[in-house]
Amino acid sequence: MSEPLQNQISALLLPDTQFTLAEADVKVRAVDADGRVAVALTCGFPVRGIEAALREGISGLLAGEGKTLASLELNARITSHAVQPNLAPLENVRNLIAVGSGKGGVGKSTTAVNLALALAADGARVGVLDADIYGPSVPTMLGLSGKPDSPDGKTIEPMHAHGIAAMSIGLLVEQDTPMIWRGPMATSALTQLLNETRWGELDYLIVDLPPGTGDIQLTLAQKIPVAGAVIVTTPQDVATLDARKALKMFEKVHVPVLGLIENMAVHVCSNCGHAEHVFGEGGGARMAAQYGVPLLGSLPLEIAIREQGDAGVPVVAAAPDSAAARAYRAAARNLAVRLALRPRVAPSISASLLG
Incomplete structure (x- = not known):
């Protein structure tokens, strides 16, 4: 093994993030055989979508040393990460990620679905639980109909x-039936939905929480084993004020906040290309700096995102090469790396022996 080369490769930036490979806790192994270098990377997050960029970066670094890349092996080992005290992770779901917002109308459900699709596109096994009991929109966004x-x-x-x-209360009731449920009934239904769905083996289960910080959100955050939370906001002060409440709620119930996502950050005119910050500029970055949490990404205000969601084929699936899809993928990669750096759940003795 070549330690100097390993150190140089470890110093490369991970695509779409601010992390070097070393900072993202990527294990690097490089074997140099007469100038032909075999590289193996082991990551705690999905990597399928960044293989080409990593190959290019490593090849360029080696070329500067007069060497060539003989082979690149990428291994994703996604493990379970710690949840709230007195709770244990679900048996077949390695990491449950809650997506919340302080108020409605900020694009939380759209963001949750596109993040899930972005993680899946990178090679992870992903599920979505629509816990937005009063406005279940995930079935429409994913083009689902019928009963499970x-x-x-x-x-x-x-x-x-x-x-x-995917699972949603919207798949179990008629589309125009209002959910006239009080808090305890709603939380009971959702915990049942979570525990009685046969998810299979999942690396990530994205839970789209109801907007706000009331009784339902608080109870769910206390009863569901959450590895990390993401807060969606729009840039204007009215939205970030409410997003602060969501952040404080997660802190109170000992759920780590992996970061903020600023939605509808900029609109680019499809005719002239002029960029306009319709809802203000930099609100998410200011809030992230104030509370010491990462800004995972800024997403555009784009008509295709709405159109594709309404059509049941979200933009990450419908137009994977679009600027909007790239923004979602970058946010998902930052989220996955942030989670990978969190404390892991200690494996059982039997799992350790089998591993």
Whole structure:
């Protein structure tokens, strides 16, 4: 093994993030055989989508040393990360990520679905639980209809779309039926939905929480084993004021906030290309700096995001090479790296022996 080369490779930036490979805790192994170098990287997050960029970066570095890249092996080892005290991770779900917002109308559900699709596109096994009980929009966004199956009358098979598993209260009731439920009934239904869905093996389960910071959100955050939370806001002060409340709520129930996502940050005119900050500029960055949490990404205000969501094929799936899809993928990669750096759940003795 060549330690100097390993150190140089470790200093490369991870694509779409502010992290070097070393800072992202990527294990680097480089073997130099007469100038032909075999490189193996082991990461705690999905890497399929960044293989080409990593290959290019490593090849360029080696070329500067008069060497060539003989092979590049990428291994993603996504483990379970610590949840709130007195709770244990779900058996088949390695990491549950809650997506919340201080208020409605900031694009939380759209963001949750596109983040899930972005993680899946990078090679992770992903599910989405629509916990927005009063406005379940995930079935529409994923183009799902019909009722899920229950093979044994006790558990439910999730529905699948665009490579991810999904479950929503909206799939179990008629589309125009209002959910006139009080807090305890709603939280009971959602915890049941979480625990009785046959998710299979998932690396990430994205939970789209109801907007706000009331009784339902608080109870869910206390009862569901969450590895990390993401808060969605728009740049204007009215939205960031409410997002601060969501951040404080997660802190109170000992759920680590992985970061903020600033939605509708900029609108680029499709005719002339003029960029305009319709909802103000930099609100997410200011809030992130004030509270010491990362800004995972800034997403555009773009008509295609709305159109594709309404059509049941979100923009990450419908137009993967678009600027909007790239922004979602960058946010998802930052989220995955932030989670990978969190404390891990200690494996059981039997799991350690098997591993």
